[in-house]
Amino acid sequence: MQVKNCDIQINYKTLVYDASFTLVDEQVNLLIGNNGVGKTVILDQIANLDNNRPAGFLEFPDQSDLVYQTQGVPFIDEVSVQTVLTLFEQMAGANFLTQGSLPNIIEKNLQTRYGNLSGGEKRFVMIWATLQIPRKLYLFDEPLANLDPYHTAEVMKMFYAGVRDGKTIVLTTHQFEGLESDLTHVVHISDQKIAFDGSLSNFTNKHGEDLAKVLQAMPS
């Protein structure tokens, strides 16, 4: 999957000029950059949300073969977590509630109203359930927001288990814990251009191990 010589635009405003970058199959692909550089707009276009995927977006799957978790985690507040997961099972055509063990944070909340979960609990439930849906491409917009360090680590393990299982994952994030160098690709947007497109190890060779520093400089 790649984007080739494509201006990333919203309402005729160009956010990123002449973007070219690759997303690597069966890896965790990080889309990073400061607030407002256009990461969500790119995810929206990959997801083809408004049937507006640009012509320069090449080899991306159809909507039916991708799943997109947006920044908020809205769902039906009135139903229990168990019902949320049953609905996801129906979407997935799978039986994941009765098979295997559920993460503790889900198990202990099965009878809780979804609307009564904490922000981090909602996000964890949605990420876990989303990953049970069999698709080629998984898009997550800031999945680590609201998660404590323990559940951040758990989610990163789930992502890497997914890629080992053949999933391709794209996520936007401002956090860099739990990354596995050999299964991670980085696309960095800065100054309205693609500043980096390559492996995590090449990115750390360029910028050092403390990836958050890349986002700490005052954006222009």
Ligand SMILES: Nc1ncnc2c1ncn2[C@@H]1O[C@H](COP(=O)(O)OP(=O)(O)OP(=O)(O)O)[C@@H](O)[C@H]1O
């Ligand atoms: N539908 C829209 N109409 C007009 N402007 C928009 C629209 N969607 C996004 N934008 C603008 O495009 C820019 C990029 O927004 P985007 O949400 O992609 O940023 P981001 O990189 O995801 O930032 P963050 O890290 O804060 O989530 C912002 O300035 C935003 O206001």
